[in-house]
Amino acid sequence: MVKRKKAIPAKARHPTEGNENNKKIIIVNSGYSEGGASRTRSTLRGYNPLKSSTKADVDVNLATLRNRSADLVCNSPLGSSAINTSRSNVIGAGLKVSPKIDYRLLGLTAEEAKEWQRQAFREFNLWANSTACDLYRKNNFFDMQDIAYMSYLVDGDGWAAIKYRRPVPDNPYCLRVQLFEASRVCNPNSSGSYGSPSYYDVEMTNNKNGNRIINGIEIDSDGAVVAYWVANRVPFDLSDPAAVLKWQRVEAFGKLSGRPNILQISHEERPEQYRGVPILAPVIEVLKQVSRYTNAELTAAIIKSFYTLFFTTNNNIDDMNDVLSSTYGQAEAVTPEDLAHVEVGPGTLNLLPPGVDVKSMDASRTMSTFEPFTNMMISQIGAAIGTPAEVLLSRFQSSYSAARGALLQAASNFKTRRTWFARDFCQPVYEAWLAEAVAIGRISAPGYGSDPIITKAWSNADWFGPVMGMLDPVKEVTGAALRVKYGFSTGERESAELTGTDYDSNIDQIAIEQQTWRAKGLEPPKADNTGGNGGDNDGKILAGEE
Known part of the structure; x- marks a missing residue:
């Protein structure tokens, strides 16, 4: 008898096993590999950007972004409008404080809370309306808000130091606020804000404690901010290149109070990002191109306004005297050089000899595509920075509903930035002022400083800015x-x-x-x-x- 072989059960196969082509096709067609991640499509084959760390993406390029942003604000009408529109709608004449204490937690009645808030409002305005609040004695607190917000927009972050000086006769408070340029916060011995930064301009180590210093901000092993490095002047200052640069290390927070010594007004968009980016950063290239296009059209319009004549003749150039003889007289010898000074007057008649003709230069130039094209570019710029084109250009030509929609969209963006600014600048300054007011006895706040929740209850405040326009x-x-x-x-x-x-x-x-x-x-x-x-x-x- 023939011995029967024992059947061996077949093994389960992977769907792609045994067919390498199928396996490759499945991998290629998965997810975004035939879409945004495709490396075979002609439109994306050469498009291979790299997202790296915030140091490589932001800090390395920050100086260039600041310089170009500042140039566009100074020399581009649209760039200036983007900054000034946001500034006038977010800050305006300055954000006003409205103290809002948690009177229930503090054991006060509503009337007692209202009276305390009125007293705090009066005392704060005594300090804020005086130039004594400014270390430089130039601006009051509301003007300083405008400067700080401008720096935040153009440079990516605004900076202020909390300092104390002796009170002046018309102001009993010692609190002073010092605004300074964002470029002064940088690594010690850095090359400044011009040219390609070196590695040490972006990151270095504090040899005394081993902390890292990233673009002027010292962080510990956890990544928490512990100090700032501030130069005594702007690096690469062309007006004073011989001045010696010195850096001072400033603790980020007071050891006893825990309140910030340095205020950084910024809005980071990525984890592990320590410096802000100018608001115009995403639209710098488009803004510059629109500016160039506008200048080209302006130059063309000026050239078009000129009226130029050419005298053509088949005769010798010396016969050009005969062309202008009836106008300038026989006694004047007209040379080719004199033709550059010939002017065409109103009602002037010239008798031209045979063979001489007059031709005008055709300076016509169509602008039929200029306005729709620039309007589309401006709409994209406005969308990128959160300001509709109608608001950016201060031109409302559509219906009431469309205009109001543009205003509401802009107002939403302005309110968000106002909240950020009040949180980063106004509220910390108010809390520093309140602590001093309580300490010197001008404001009564029982329990202030004894418990963080009690201190916070006394420190609550709302900040109101300019009103939105009403159509x-x-x-x-x-x-x-x-x-x-x-x-x-x-x-x-x-x-x-x-x-x-x-x-x-x-x-x-x-x-x-x-x-x-x-x-x-x-x-x-x-x-x-x-x-x-x-x-x-x-x-x-x-x-x-x-």
């Missing part, structure tokens, strides 16, 4: 009234955001004015009941039907 005041005020009526907002907030005024002050002034009307035997005007008939039409108003 239709009736609709804006109606919406504000409805928000207050249904509890979506408060009179104080709406007053600050609509008109930039204080609600309590408005009520007090209205009471005085109404009393004046009655004293004159007149009935004071009454505010309309929003919604009409006790609110029966509120739904129509909200729906835009009335």
Whole structure:
């Protein structure tokens, strides 16, 4: 008998096993490999960017970005508009403080809290409205906000130092704020802000403690900021190249108070990023090209405005005397050099001899594509920096809804940047001022400094900036009234955001004015009941039907 072989069960195969071509196709077609990650498509074959560390991507290029950003702000109308539009809408005349203490936690009544907040507001403005708050004695606190925000936009980060000096006769406070250039925060012995940076310009080691110093910011082994290195002047200062550069190490936080000694106004976009990037960084190339295109069109328009004539003749050039003889007289000898000074006057007639002709230079140039092309580029620039083109150009030519939509979109961006700025600059300065005010007895705050949560409860504050423009005041005020009526907002907030005024002050002034009307035997005007008939039409108003 033939012995039967034992059947061996077949092994399970991987779907791609045994066919290398199929395996390759599956790998190539997975995920983005046939899309944005394709290395075979002609449009992407040579497109191989590299995302590296923030030091390689940001810090190495920061000096170049700052220089180009500053140049565009100075020499490009569109670049200047991008910065000034944000500055005027975010900061305006300066952010105003509105103390908002947690009176329930502090055991105060609402009336006691309101009185304390009024006192704190008055005391802070005593310090903030004086140039004594500035170490240089040039600007008050609100003007300093404008300068700091400008530096934040152009350089990527703004810098301020908290210092104390003896009080002056008209201001009892010692607190001083010193603004300084972002380029002064750099590694010791760095080459400055010109040319290609060396490795030591970006990162070096503090030999005394082993900490790393990245672009002027010293960090410990955890990556936490512990100190800043500040130069005594701007590196590579062409106005004073012989001055000796010195660096000072400044502790980031006070050892006893824990409050910051140096304020960095910046908004980082990546982890492990220690320096900010200019707001114009993503659009520098486009801005420069649009600026060049605009200058080229401007030059072409100037050339087009010239009126140039050419005298052509088949005769000898000396016969050109005959061409202009009737105008300039027989006694004058006209040479080819004289033709450069010939002017065409109104109503002038010239008798040309046979063989002489006059031709004008055609300087026509079409600009049919200039405006739509630049408008498209400006729209892209505005989208990149968060400012719609209509707001960037201060030109509203569309419908009310479209214009309001552009304003609301811009206002959202401006409010976000205002929040960042208040958090990085205004609030820390306010807290430093409040600590001194409590210490010298000008403000009473029981428990301040004894417990962090109590200190925070006394330090809470809101910051209000310039109001957003109103295209239709009736609709804006109606919406504000409805928000207050249904509890979506408060009179104080709406007053600050609509008109930039204080609600309590408005009520007090209205009471005085109404009393004046009655004293004159007149009935004071009454505010309309929003919604009409006790609110029966509120739904129509909200729906835009009335």
